[in-house]
Amino acid sequence: MLLLGMAIILILPSEGYKVIGAILSVILLLEGIRSLGFYFSMARNMVGGKIFLFRGIIALDLGMFATSLHEIPAIYVLIYLLVGHLFSGVVDVLRAMEARRMGSRWRLNIAYGAANILLAVTCSFCFRDPTLLTYVYAAGLFYSACLRFAQAFRRTAIVYIPLESDFSTPAH
């Protein structure tokens, strides 16, 4: 993700939105494959699970169609970015309000929310500037990559002490 974001910015800043469009097309294609895989491994055993079969076929078809296009209009990429950031922003703000009502920490969430909403507003003003759009998308990739790096180094295991433990193993 980090490398992809850097490549988009450094190599193709003005034409980057075409790359973004291609990435989104491939994501659609992969989603189709994933849905079909999900149907055969999981949803086959679920009441009403056939919907995943149909969804997989449609997404695969749309993905193949989208990847075959030479150019996806910037407006679709823009709408994708705008909706994504706006949704995240609203959720962050609501979470901050919930935390504030409880007297808990809320400032960081409101800051995230404001940043996301600001990005969405910025996106809505860059209809004519695909370069800005490229930078916003690449910034999103950077942010996600950083979060994943941070997650990878987080301690997640949980210690278990059997009831009958005699503490023969020294704690580190």
Next chain:
Amino acid sequence: MQEDFHYYATYCAAFLAGYSHEESLAICYSAQFTDLCSASLLAKLRAPLSAATTQLSMEMADARTDMIGLQNITRIWASFHFLPRDLHAEKKGVSRRYLRKYRLICGPNGELVCDTVELAKGGSLQAVGLAMHVLADTWAHANFAGTPSLVINNTNYHFYELLPDGSERAVKFRNNPSSPDDLAQGLFTRSLYQLNENSVMNLGHGRAGHLPDYSFMRYKYLPAWGGYREILKENPSDYLHAFCQMVEAMKYLRGSRDSFATGKYDWEAIGGLEDRIREILCRRQLNACADWKALGEELSGRTIEAFSVEKYQKEYLEAGEKEKDATFLGRFFLAALAQKSMVTNKIYKSGSLLAGYSVDFEKKGFHGMRDFRKLVEQARNRRR
């Protein structure tokens, strides 16, 4: 289950098991607090965030659904609200991925219920209350899993309420969380239909609304996992079993029983009260707090104060670092960490990483999340 059962009914059960009024209050407070101890509240109290026993609606909306996020969600909901019935259940013709989720389906009288009660044995009253919350929820939340899963937790249009006159009515669901359920019209709120397997909308009984939480409710539906077999859920009977099992478990925890085993209920303890309890359980109302409160006050002859989430916060905030674990909330947090650690270990040992990695202290010493270091200190103190 809601405040009516976790707070007031648990008070009644504790009192019938032989606990004093004050002890019963501490137990039922802890049972109810399990539904309120969120990461946001813990952040406010500057307490270990790993002791969270629930998630607020916006915490869930904001929760990441990558592997780490899902493990956190599963640890909380499977440990405290949807205790798995059988972690080694088998089902033919399914993938391993499906089986891991299938094994997390909650239900009463599983091995983990015994483990939960054993864990609370010799512990604080807070641990007893927390264990009673977990035990009671195994009855109310049966047939749903404490992990986000569409293939397990989804419900469809085949959902009927069985009315007291013997007739049945199709349940109408809506998705507006701010609208209260309408019992007269049979109109209930449930979570949105999300095709993403791991969406938090597919956690627990969200897709069945609050029907499992009402003691009077009798309903039948097609669970997503059931191979098109209809399930009939009789809450009045299940809640009565939960009540009698709580009395049985608390008698063991208090020391007036030698052992605790699943499938045993203390019917004798409620002997003369059975009709009264059945009446409360069957009354069609959104909240039975007043009825249970009246019963509890008749039993003990004392006033049961209303639940207040603020009650013990000042004590915890003002305690010194070394004294915090001895406060009311400090003891609750220790009990929560222990329960989460135990259930995570059992799920991990069953071959599933849905609740994350578990490190056996006896074999590898201390590794992992620092919050759990408190458990080591607590266990050492117990041995001393």
